[in-house]
Amino acid sequence: MTQLTCFKAYDIRGKLGTELNEEIAYNIGRAYGQIYQPKTIVIGCDIRLSSEDLKQAAIKGLNDAGVNVLDLGMTGTEEVYFGAFHLDVQGGIEVTASHNPMDYNGMKLVRENARPISADTGLKEIQALAESGEFADVVTKGTTGKYNILPEFIEHLMTYIDPAKIRPLKLVMNAGNGAAGHVVDAIEAKFKQLNIPVELIKIHNEADGTFPNGIPNPILVENRESTRHAVLQHGADMGIAWDGDFDRCFLFDEKGQFIEGYYIVGLLAQAFLLKQSGEKIVHDPRLVWNTFNIVEKYQGEAIQSKSGHSFIKEKMREHNAVYGGEMSAHHYFRDFAYCDSGMIPWLLAISVLSETQQTLSSLVEGMIEKFPCSGExxxxxxxxxxxxxxxxxxxxxxxxxxxxxxxxxxxxxxxxxxxxxxxxxxxxxxxxxxxxxxxxxxxxxxxxxxxxxxxx
CATH class of the missing domain: 3.30.310.50 (Alpha-D-phosphohexomutase, C-terminal domain)
Known part of the structure; x- marks a missing residue:
């Protein structure tokens, strides 16, 4: 029995060839199918050059375990989450290594209603079965069909804004190496259709798995310059940049300044509480005072949770919280099955910009002045x-x-x-x-x- 080192606390991630390859991907798919026995699941993958082959291997494993698969094609993690709770399916897999270097890949796994599978909720069992390879014989193999989730996903995203209230804005959209590009294009078309007066300036929008614009990780200071430059060059109201599977988004104000994720938690809490006071907001314990201040000011209730997506999601479900935010730029939403999304945050941000008639810098400068932080x-x-x-x-x-x-x-x-x-x-x-x-x-x-x- 070979020990697999690609299994981590929250997902699967490893170096290609040695820690993760098609044989391992097959075993993971086969183990997922045998343990959970779903009728159908959705699967998607990012733009990495290795992702399509790993996805096909996982599909074969799932089919051999008797599971039907809907292949969503090239998607971000949140499109798989959306498919897992929106369609009549019992789970989902996204093949991605997010912001890791090019020679890595991985997988994020969920069950029905996009409930996370992490080390304490089933990932260890999948690992043990994938390592042993002791798979049960299956009489009827599963089938695979292609499914385009994008139109339904875009319709869902539009429910977070009131198109009539959005004021004219100019936004820089940095899709990194294009993973988020197809969603950006679809949102742009939808804005035009709904006469939403928002102009999108798209950079690095074409999907390219060779990562010509560097590792898609805007947390790294050296990866922020292209967004900052485009904001200043075009006189944009805001810049948005995503990581490799675009489940995290990073915001830049109209001066091209990168906004720490901590203050975005306050901004999004404000967005929800402006709509409905009394709602519960979940946050992590790393930085808290600004969140307390905003939640109190707009008559909400702040609830603290351990950091990490499985803990935040669990705490949100327990308290029926409308929103949960981590300073690491993960933002979670009740109406998105408590999952994290990199598209919903910036849509909410343009709502707040429109509603308050303020600039992004003026909205967060007060927070930064009142509660300065070191960053992580x-x-x-x-x-x-x-x-x-x-x-x-x-x-x-x-x-x-x-x-x-x-x-x-x-x-x-x-x-x-x-x-x-x-x-x-x-x-x-x-x-x-x-x-x-x-x-x-x-x-x-x-x-x-x-x-x-x-x-x-």
Whole structure:
């Protein structure tokens, strides 16, 4: 029995050839089919050069397990999520490695109603069966047909805006290497049909699996310049850039400035609470004060959850929350089966821009001034738990308020920080924020103090 190293906490991801290949993809499809025994599932893939072959191998495995497959073609992860809850099917698979380098690929798996399959909800069982290869004999094999989900997906996206209320706007759309391009084109056509006065300036819109515009990951500072430049060049109201499977989107204001995901959580909470006060908003514990402030101001209820998509989705279902946001640019929506989407956030943002008649910078500048943050800082350390204990001991005599929802958060009143071990890499992740009105100290002082402590 070969041990498979491509199975991670939330999905499947590995280096092509050694950690993930067509034989492994077949076994994963076969194992998924045998364990869950769905009648039909949807499957799609990103633009990577290896994705189509891996998808076909997984389809063969599913068919051999007796599962019917609807092949959605080249899609983003959220199109598979949408198919999994919108169509009469019992699950879905997206072949993608999102923002990983070109020589990687992977898969994201969901059950009926797009419920996530992660390490604690079935992924380990799929791994064990895929490793052993002890597959049951199946009398009737499944069939495969092609299905175009795009028109129905676009119709769903339009339910998040009121076309009559959208004011004239100019938006830069950076599809990275084109994975999101087909959706951008379809939205553009829909806007024209509905007379929505929004002009889309499309860059890197053509699908190209050789990644001519670099790894599709706008979190990397070096990947932001093309969006920033296009916003300034065209005098756009906002810039939008996506990652490789476009389940995360990143926003730039009209000055070309990249907006930290933390403040977008506040902006989207505001968008929902403007429509309906009293709604519940789920957030992660890394940075919280701005979210609390917005949710309180617009009469909502803030609910804290551990970071990570399976935890956020579970907490949203438990509380029937309308929206959940992570500072990592993952945004989740009740009307989207509690799944994350990279298309809904910017549509909501143009709603808020229209409703408030403000610019994006003026909407978030107040948040940034009031609650400055460090952004996420990652440290490579030999022992994450030992380092966390060291930090804990250092600040003990200051008697901060302590929260253990995810890693450890220490709150000193005028400033706070969260430090946690990464779920996916051997890293310690640090986030710091402060209350500007109570705090004479610059953010960099806190960053320097904690950096010395961690690296000391």
């Amino acid at each position: 800082i990652n440290f490579k350390v030999a022992d994450t738990q030992l380092t966390i204990q060291k930090i804990f001991d250092y600040y003990a005599e200051q008697k901060p308020a302590i929260d253990h929802t995810d890693g450890v958060s220490l709150d000193f009143g005028a400033w706070r920080f969260n430090v946690r071990a990464s779920n996916t890499e051997p890293l310690l992740r640090l986030n710091i924020e402060s209350r500007a009105d109570q705090n004479p100290k610059p953010m960099q002082d806190y960053v320097d103090e904690l950096t010395r402590l961690i690296q000391g």
